[in-house]
Amino acid sequence: MPEWLYGRHAVEEVLRAGRRKVFRVLLAEAGQESKSGRGERLVEIEELAKRAGAQIERVPAARLDALTRVGHHHQGVAAEVTPFKYATLAETVQLCREAGSHALVLILDSLQDPQNFGTLLRSSEAAGVTAIVMLDRRQVEVTPAVANASAGAVEHLQICLANNLPRAIQELQEASLWVYALQAEPDAVLYTQADLRGPLGLVVGSEGKGVGRLVRERCDGALQIPMLGKIESLNAAVAGSIVLYEALRQRTDDSR
Amino acid sequence: MPEWLYGRHAVEEVLRAGRRKVFRVLLAEAGQESKSGRGERLVEIEELAKRAGAQIERVPAARLDALTRVGHHHQGVAAEVTPFKYATLAETVQLCREAGSHALVLILDSLQDPQNFGTLLRSSEAAGVTAIVMLDRRQVEVTPAVANASAGAVEHLQICLANNLPRAIQELQEASLWVYALQAEPDAVLYTQADLRGPLGLVVGSEGKGVGRLVRERCDGALQIPMLGKIESLNAAVAGSIVLYEALRQRTDDSR
Numbered sequence: 001m002p003e004w005l006y007g008r009h010a011v012e013e014v015l016r017a018g019r020r021k022v023f024r025v026l027l028a029e030a031g032q033e034s035k036s037g038r039g040e041r042l043v044e045i046e047e048l049a050k051r052a053g054a055q056i057e058r059v060p061a062a063r064l065d066a067l068t069r070v071g072h073h074h075q076g077v078a079a080e081v082t083p084f085k086y087a088t089l090a091e092t093v094q095l096c097r098e099a100g101s102h103a104l105v106l107i108l109d110s111l112q113d114p115q116n117f118g119t120l121l122r123s124s125e126a127a128g129v130t131a132i133v134m135l136d137r138r139q140v141e142v143t144p145a146v147a148n149a150s151a152g153a154v155e156h157l158q159i160c161l162a163n164n165l166p167r168a169i170q171e172l173q174e175a176s177l178w179v180y181a182l183q184a185e186p187d188a189v190l191y192t193q194a195d196l197r198g199p200l201g202l203v204v205g206s207e208g209k210g211v212g213r214l215v216r217e218r219c220d221g222a223l224q225i226p227m228l229g230k231i232e233s234l235n236a237a238v239a240g241s242i243v244l245y246e247a248l249r250q251r252t253d254d255s256r
Numbered sequence: 257m258p259e260w261l262y263g264r265h266a267v268e269e270v271l272r273a274g275r276r277k278v279f280r281v282l283l284a285e286a287g288q289e290s291k292s293g294r295g296e297r298l299v300e301i302e303e304l305a306k307r308a309g310a311q312i313e314r315v316p317a318a319r320l321d322a323l324t325r326v327g328h329h330h331q332g333v334a335a336e337v338t339p340f341k342y343a344t345l346a347e348t349v350q351l352c353r354e355a356g357s358h359a360l361v362l363i364l365d366s367l368q369d370p371q372n373f374g375t376l377l378r379s380s381e382a383a384g385v386t387a388i389v390m391l392d393r394r395q396v397e398v399t400p401a402v403a404n405a406s407a408g409a410v411e412h413l414q415i416c417l418a419n420n421l422p423r424a425i426q427e428l429q430e431a432s433l434w435v436y437a438l439q440a441e442p443d444a445v446l447y448t449q450a451d452l453r454g455p456l457g458l459v460v461g462s463e464g465k466g467v468g469r470l471v472r473e474r475c476d477g478a479l480q481i482p483m484l485g486k487i488e489s490l491n492a493a494v495a496g497s498i499v500l501y502e503a504l505r506q507r508t509d510d511s512r
Contacts, residue, residue, distance in 0.1 A: 228384035
């Protein structure tokens, strides 16, 4: 079943990555390209779409409004594409073995909010993660809304759906990853005091409930982020991004 | 004009902080407390509301639905409160002088998205910022949606509306702050390589356009976050949070 991606970044990156087949690209007619947008970006997308062999149609903006849901900003562009293709756990473990000490895997335990999910994927791609592993049920999937919130980052990521998260973590550990849960708890280590160099997995839990008990028990330890104010926790996507970038800092800091 | 805050964290923190007058707290009738919620939290809120002298009413969930906009989750609770009170620039400068070398100010240049704004306020509160300074036009204000997205963090923050951002930055500089723009540009320094100890201001720009030219010219330098993938930028709230937490790391790291 094809699906409709929308938004300039999402459509541009699906064309650049070339992993999904792009059947059709719909562009808003001149003058209806959404006031927030930049005209040159649509021209660039049209060029990429041509090279990808996609059918290109200029349509009234109202047609794009009807394709996407209320509150989802298409910015004058949508693309009909094949569904997102997930990686298998075996492929993911293999990628980690190839990455060696650079392996960096984000593991998502029941993240619920598509906006948070997309934001965290965007950070993951920027921080150079090897792969994402997530549960194949009770969780957001890579929908068009997620592709949009990720600014198209999903198109460049390896994302694996696991049917048993503790077992998947075990397989990653057998491939030499040290796996931390991001979770405030009495034994948690400050994230800046942990050694995040070497093959690493980081588990981010759901917005309300954190990391599940069975998943936590399978991890090698827990990390926490200092909270200096009165609020209990950070936004889940922000927390995950901060630790991913701390890992990147430690890995690239020559002075250590 | 009183306004209606909604959501458990937003209402709990407005009561805890005690800075706004809380006239009424509406709680969903038993059994209608929203399935995602935890009953004990409503009991806690009821207790706080009593102590604050607010009028407490049990109402059908439909009444709460009607008070808040579509897609805004009230989680079974809303509170009628006085509007958010902003700090003046003079007060903010004074707070910075008192904070001395610990002064840490987040400066927002035309951030547009209430969700991003709230998320960044939540991170700011957790990272212990002294104050937030933002432009008083063309920008999101501290609306109930922002209070909600911040998990109530706004109630504990000093937020200043400035009518001229370059001038406000200049006043902060005169109070000894070193002010960086978070902006990818040829002369930008990697955020991990800059010295972020000492009195510091950090400017975060709008989601699409970054930091404005006049604001950028007033800054002492620019910081950038490494982007290892194909995507151009991080979510604005994530980017700001990463740099705030790097500042906190440098300020608390004994080994430097």
